[in-house]
Amino acid sequence: MTATSDTKIITEVRERLGSDLVIMGHHYQNDRVIMHTDLRGDSLELARQVPALRAKYIVFCGVSFMAETAAMLAGEEQIVVQPAPDAGCVMSEMAPAHILDCAMRQLTKNGARVIPLAYVNTSAAIKGIVGQYGGSVCTSANAEKMMTWAMKQGDTVLFLPDENLGENTANNLGIPEDKRMVLDIRGGGNNIDVAEATSKKLLLWPGLCAVHQRFRPEHVDEVRRRDPDALVIVHPECPAKVVKKADAAGSTSKIIKFVEDAPNDSTIYIGTEINLVERLAKKYHQVKRVRPLHPSTCSNMAKTTEHLLATTLQQLDSAEPVRVPEDIAYHARIALDRMLDVCS
Template identity: 65%
Template sequence: MSESHSKIITNIKAELGSRLTIMGHHYQNDHVIQHCDLRGDSLELARKVPGLKSEYIVFCGVSFMAETAAMLASDQQKVILPAPEAGCVMSDMAPWALLDAVMRKLTADGRRVTPLAYVNTEAAIKSVVANYGGSVCTSANAETMLKWAREQGDGVLFLPDANLGMNTANRLGIPESKWARLDVSGMAKNLNPEDLADKEMLLWPGLCVIHKRFKAEQIDEIRHRDPDALVVVHPECHPDVVAKADADGSTSFIIKYVEEAPPGAAIYIGTEINLVERLAKQYRNEKLVRPLYPSRCLNMAKTTEEVLAATLQDLDGIDAVTVPGDVAHKATVAIERMLDICS
């Protein structure tokens, strides 16, 4: 990236000082992440927002993350997403109106189904979840939140990532005979609650396109080539991939796993390539860090150093990330419920 872009960012940060906080998700590229005051996964960054005093919060990530930040920030703070078009394919797989239609069907006979939404969803989804007494989760706390959701009724609707739902169910020992992947096509016209009466884990048919690219065969090939290699993957991967890996966990877990691996270890990572490449650089003289398969998030890539520089040059002219009041209130209930449970 241009040196001038980096200089612009550095100068504006120095000028604004504590009035500005730049937050960045681990999947941002190095040219952007180097300028971030705070970096982390979804849970880490959400936890930090309420404690910020900055007038401007610039969130380098995707839209649902900036929405969460906007809901947790004060009225005096302005949350800005440098690339407003940076969405999330997984989030788009669960439109709020469809979720509401599904929940109305599932609870029509009085059954108490608790929706648990992955944080990778828009605010409107979180609002619907709150309406039905549910909450949200991240990959870091999915196990804790699923335990909680199971205690609230006689069924859990996990959305939108079926892989994370299945992997978490496996961790809690929920047998596959108690799972069901829902048919939500055509506004759930074919969904029959009677067929699901004995199912405890109801799975929305969504996935992360980044982690879909990782296959069990890739791990088999690594095992054949280097039997001593370690493999760690994100739980958005298919359960077959997770089963063959040495470990699985959130981005923060993966970072710690690499840190604690013995010197000289060869570690293959199944998650977004920016994080893998950053870890490879960090440990290049100590350990061999490689991607299980190079998989890049194009939405995360929409925030470039040039885009960040242009954003900082026009902080007062750019529209803040906003969420309609009624949606924000209910969605915040779902988010704060998670934060309270996981505090």
């Protein structure tokens, strides 16, 4: 089937269903998908919009943890469908729920007040455990605000699963390095030195984003050498050494705003997923030069294609909806609602 045929199918279904259909898409989706979305944004922007939706069908173009979040925030009569159910997240998979459960039991067994703060890039099961232990979730856009909140709830915060985002957030908040440590989760969470861990203000889970881990300090050094007047902005999932060399760091929404506000005729190098970089380059090509700091693609985001979206829309009535078991969803919603309340 040609791209023209896929576009025609998508347009026809959208016209037929009208307000009963909303297509949501993350900024890292490719242009052939994002052009069909009604709502696009980063994880926080999309999560905020779900509770207000009244559409019967919510089609989520992104990765699995995002679709799970949408399903938990949607109404009982709404149907959330993910065109690519196999689109997972490497970072999310680095935090298995059974290991977090074991780790939290170890950390709190002597009465220590350890508050888990999970990046939204985690499974519903992780969010459920976080909710049970009085914690919340965060996005890259509100990580500082939510870490500050978590610090007030207990003596120690366990941030998971992205060590880089946790470290960069701690640097911005001025949390001393001797007050943080990377948690040892070997042995399924049974090998934790509880006394040492609970003496810290911040525990970092040893996880990472495969897309942003590819950026290196030498990429920034090369830009400075080749184009000293250029601006560099990177995502805070990048290693701390990269963030320190950049002019700015922030969520996808902040990156978009940074490019928008940059002076005309400026050159901006961006360290994040290539689809967003290329989209910004096209949008501003007449007035600014937008370049990738280093090409880096998310293979899971790429699993959603225009053809797959068209096929999904044709089969909405028989498509398998995204479901989260209620025993998990109940506590996960508590964690999500805490974030939405703090950031409202």
